[in-house]
Amino acid sequence: MKLFINGEEMIVPDDVTNVEELLDYFKLNNKAGIVERNQVIVDRSLHAEEAVTNEDRIEIVHFVGGG
Amino acid sequence: MLTIANRNFHSRLLLGTGKYPDYSIQKQAVDVSEAEILTFSVRRMNIFEADQPNFLETIDTDQYTLLPNTAGAKTAEEAVRTARLAKASGLCDMIKVEVIGDQRTLLPDPIETLKASEILLEKGFIVLPYTSDDVMLAKRLQDLGVHAIMPGASPIGSGQGIINPLNLQFIIEQSTVPVIVDAGIGSPTDAAQAMEIGADGVLLNTAVSQAEDPVKMARAMKLSIEGGRLGYEAGRIPKKTYATASSPTEGMSIG
Numbered sequence: 001m002k003l004f005i006n007g008e009e010m011i012v013p014d015d016v017t018n019v020e021e022l023l024d025y026f027k028l029n030n031k032a033g034i035v036e037r038n039q040v041i042v043d044r045s046l047h048a049e050e051a052v053t054n055e056d057r058i059e060i061v062h063f064v065g066g067g
Numbered sequence: 068m069l070t071i072a073n074r075n076f077h078s079r080l081l082l083g084t085g086k087y088p089d090y091s092i093q094k095q096a097v098d099v100s101e102a103e104i105l106t107f108s109v110r111r112m113n114i115f116e117a118d119q120p121n122f123l124e125t126i127d128t129d130q131y132t133l134l135p136n137t138a139g140a141k142t143a144e145e146a147v148r149t150a151r152l153a154k155a156s157g158l159c160d161m162i163k164v165e166v167i168g169d170q171r172t173l174l175p176d177p178i179e180t181l182k183a184s185e186i187l188l189e190k191g192f193i194v195l196p197y198t199s200d201d202v203m204l205a206k207r208l209q210d211l212g213v214h215a216i217m218p219g220a221s222p223i224g225s226g227q228g229i230i231n232p233l234n235l236q237f238i239i240e241q242s243t244v245p246v247i248v249d250a251g252i253g254s255p256t257d258a259a260q261a262m263e264i265g266a267d268g269v270l271l272n273t274a275v276s277q278a279e280d281p282v283k284m285a286r287a288m289k290l291s292i293e294g295g296r297l298g299y300e301a302g303r304i305p306k307k308t309y310a311t312a313s314s315p316t317e318g319m320s321i322g
Contacts, residue, residue, distance in 0.1 A: 066108025
């Protein structure tokens with residue numbers, strides 16, 4: 001499956017079917033990441049229910065140092 | 068006591084978390100500053116470096132109020148998106164609205180800042196806009212219902228201190244919400260000056276993080292902000308042209 005993650009085109013295995021599995025795949029599930037799928041924020045509690053499909057545009061952001 | 072949207076803070080220093088030499092120094096600086104509000108930015112995660120440390124993971128987030136900014140936004144729309152992403156973290160409901168209109172000076176775009184603030188207030192955020200030191204703009208923001216106004220002292224990271232203390236004084240005098248001087252503070256003198264003018268707080272980052280000794284500077288800023296505030300509350304003497312003796316002129320044994 002082809003995804004655009006943080007602006008970059010990536011191929012992820014087809015057994016990744018939802019946001020939770022996508023974060024697992026990148027070993028990010030214990031990180032305080034915030035996910036947006038096709039410009040819609042995915043609530044943390046709904047990661048397992050939010051499907052990921054071919055050509056989705058995914059943003060994964062977090063807090064970094066700033067003033 | 069600094070009160071923003073019915074939340075009370077003992078510290079009047081809001082500290083940024085960018086550009087420290089390392090996390091250990093940063094943590095010490097945050098500790099000694101006694102700041103209760105820390106600012107952050109929202110950025111894309113490097114998904115291939117999941118093990119990369121993150122400052123937020125090194126602190127007890129229950130002890131602090133997180134104030135994410137919308138830095139990077141050039142329009143109200145972008146600022147609103149960043150604010151919504153920040154809130155989705157579940158860690159905060161405050162937002163520092165920062166819409167930069169010019170990349171060389173990093174001065175805020177007042178019109179987009181106003182628009183973004185209005186939208187975010189409607190969405191239930193606690194809104195603290197970073198603004199230029201324009202008196203009418205501050206008033207317009209206040210009329211919208213923002214929870215604090217954060218005028219810049221001088222350009223972000225410039226360390227030039229308060230370029231227009233008169234404007235700042237006008238903003239403070241008319242304001243019914245806290246005024247937090249944000250950006251441009253370079254030294255403890257600058258921070259104390261802001262507080263003596265009557266600011267409710269100071270937000271700074273580079274002045275501490277890029278100081279030769281960030282930990283010592285964090286303490287210096289804490290003390291100068293406390294000193295400046297006490298001086299404001301105590302009420303300074305008026306300036307006079309000529310001298311007035313501190314010692315009595317009667318009873319002198321000479322002459």
